[in-house]
Amino acid sequence: MLNHKSMKPIYVQIAEWLENEILNHRIQAHDKMYSQYQLAELFNINPATAGKGITKLLDDDLIYKKRGLGTFVSDEARLRIIQKRKEETLQTLIDELVLEADYLNVSDDELIERINQARKGGSYDG
Amino acid sequence: MAEIELSDVMKRYRNQEAISSLTLSIPDQSITGLIGPNGAGKTTLLNLMAGIEAATEGDVSVFGNEPLENLSVAANLFYVHEDMMYPQDFRISEVYQAFKKVYPNWDQALAENLSDHFNISLKQMPMDLSKGQASTLNAIIGLAVQTPVTLFDEPTTGMDYGVRKDFYRALLKSYIAHPRTIILSSHLLNELEDLLEHVILLDHGELELMMEMDKLKQYAVGLVGEYDSMIDQQTILYQDRMDLNQQYWVIKHPGEDMLQELRQHGFTISPVAPADLCVYLTQMNRGDVDHVF
Known part of the structure; x- marks a missing residue:
C-alpha cells in the first residue's frame, strides 16, 4: 500500500490511493469520504499526514466539505482524476518512453508497434 | 502560547553543558519525536x-508554569522513563489502582487489555519483570x-520488534x-517515521533542526552518478564512493x-530516509569514523 522507498511523500500516496478508490468506483460521487482518522488507522500513519492527503483532494476539487458531516466525493471527481492522470502521470511516462526510445534509436513505427503489442498483452517480436 | 516552551535554556552538569541555549516550542496535540545521538x-x-x-x-514553561515541583504540571504531564x-x-x-486514584482520565480497561495482550500478569510484582517487560509496563501506564x-524517554528499550x-x-x-x-525520544527513527508529525533533532545539546516529518522526508535527496559539476557543493550533506565511476551524494x-x-x-x-538524514546531519558536526584511522 504505502511505499517508503518512493520519492512521493506519504500524503501524496494517500491522495492517490483515494483517487484510485474513486477511479475503481469503490467510492461513488456524493459518497462520504474516509476521515483522516480512518485513514490514519488504516495506513498506520499520523492523522496529520492523512489529513494532508485529504486536503490535496479538496484543493483539486475532487471532494467537498459539508459542515459537521465530513467530506464527500464531487460530481465530476472521476472525470477530473482521469483528465489529470492523462495530463500528468501518463504524459510523464510518455516523455520517458520517448526519451528512452531516442536513446535506443527506436523508430516511430517500431515504437507504435511495440505499444500496440503491449496493449494486446503480447510482447514485441520485431 | 504552546503548552511546552523553552526559552534560551542551558543545563550544565559540573563543567559539562548538556543543553546549550535551547529555544523551542512543542506543537500542541501532536506526536513529536526527539532524535539525536547518545549524549545529545x-x-x-x-x-x-x-x-x-x-x-x-533560561525558562522552561509547561502550561504557563515553571514545571519544577509544580502540582498542576505534575497532574497534567506524565513522564515515562527507564x-x-x-x-x-x-x-x-x-499499581494500576494507585494510578486510577491519581489520574482522572486513567483508562483501566486499556491498561488491563494491553497487559493481557503483552502477557503481563496483573498479579506480578513490577520488580520481577524482565527489562523488556518493565519497559512494556511503563509504556502501558504512559x-x-x-x-x-x-x-516517553526511549520507551521501547529492551522490547522485541513485535x-x-x-x-x-x-x-x-x-x-x-x-x-x-x-x-517520544528514540534511537529508532526508522520505526517511528509514520507515527510522528514533528521531529526535533538534537546534537551536542543544541537544536540541529525541528520540522514536520513530511518536510524532513523532502529535505534531502540521494543522487548516484558520475562526478558532475552540476551538484552545488554547498548543498552536499554526505558523499560516498560507490565504485570507480559512480558516487553517491546526499544533497x-x-x-x-x-x-x-x-x-x-x-x-x-x-529518497533519503529521515533516520539516515539525521545521522548525516549530526555526522557533519564531527566527521565520519574513517577520519579516526
Whole structure:
C-alpha cells in the first residue's frame, strides 16, 4: 500500500490511493469520504499526514466539505482524476518512453508497434 | 502560547553543558519525536520539561508554569522513563489502582487489555519483570494515564520488534481516540517515521533542526552518478564512493526542476530516509569514523 522507498511523500500516496478508490468506483460521487482518522488507522500513519492527503483532494476539487458531516466525493471527481492522470502521470511516462526510445534509436513505427503489442498483452517480436 | 516552551535554556552538569541555549516550542496535540545521538541531551531535555531537574539558565514553561515541583504540571504531564519506581510490595493490579486514584482520565480497561495482550500478569510484582517487560509496563501506564502531555524517554528499550510494533500501533490508536501532546525520544527513527508529525533533532545539546516529518522526508535527496559539476557543493550533506565511476551524494533538495535536469543528465535519484538524514546531519558536526584511522 504505502511505499517508503518512493520519492512521493506519504500524503501524496494517500491522495492517490483515494483517487484510485474513486477511479475503481469503490467510492461513488456524493459518497462520504474516509476521515483522516480512518485513514490514519488504516495506513498506520499520523492523522496529520492523512489529513494532508485529504486536503490535496479538496484543493483539486475532487471532494467537498459539508459542515459537521465530513467530506464527500464531487460530481465530476472521476472525470477530473482521469483528465489529470492523462495530463500528468501518463504524459510523464510518455516523455520517458520517448526519451528512452531516442536513446535506443527506436523508430516511430517500431515504437507504435511495440505499444500496440503491449496493449494486446503480447510482447514485441520485431 | 504552546503548552511546552523553552526559552534560551542551558543545563550544565559540573563543567559539562548538556543543553546549550535551547529555544523551542512543542506543537500542541501532536506526536513529536526527539532524535539525536547518545549524549545529545535528549533525556536532559525531557527531565527539564518534566520538572525533574531545574535549568541552569533560561525558562522552561509547561502550561504557563515553571514545571519544577509544580502540582498542576505534575497532574497534567506524565513522564515515562527507564527509572520509574513503583512501591515494592505492590502487584501490578495495585499499581494500576494507585494510578486510577491519581489520574482522572486513567483508562483501566486499556491498561488491563494491553497487559493481557503483552502477557503481563496483573498479579506480578513490577520488580520481577524482565527489562523488556518493565519497559512494556511503563509504556502501558504512559498510554493509560491519558494526561494532556505525555513524555516517553526511549520507551521501547529492551522490547522485541513485535512488541515495539504493537506499542506504536497502540500509541497511534490511543492518540486518535484522545489527541494529546506526546513526545517520544528514540534511537529508532526508522520505526517511528509514520507515527510522528514533528521531529526535533538534537546534537551536542543544541537544536540541529525541528520540522514536520513530511518536510524532513523532502529535505534531502540521494543522487548516484558520475562526478558532475552540476551538484552545488554547498548543498552536499554526505558523499560516498560507490565504485570507480559512480558516487553517491546526499544533497539538500534542489527543487523539482533541478531534479528533473539531474535525472536527464543520468543521475539516479532516490529518497533519503529521515533516520539516515539525521545521522548525516549530526555526522557533519564531527566527521565520519574513517577520519579516526
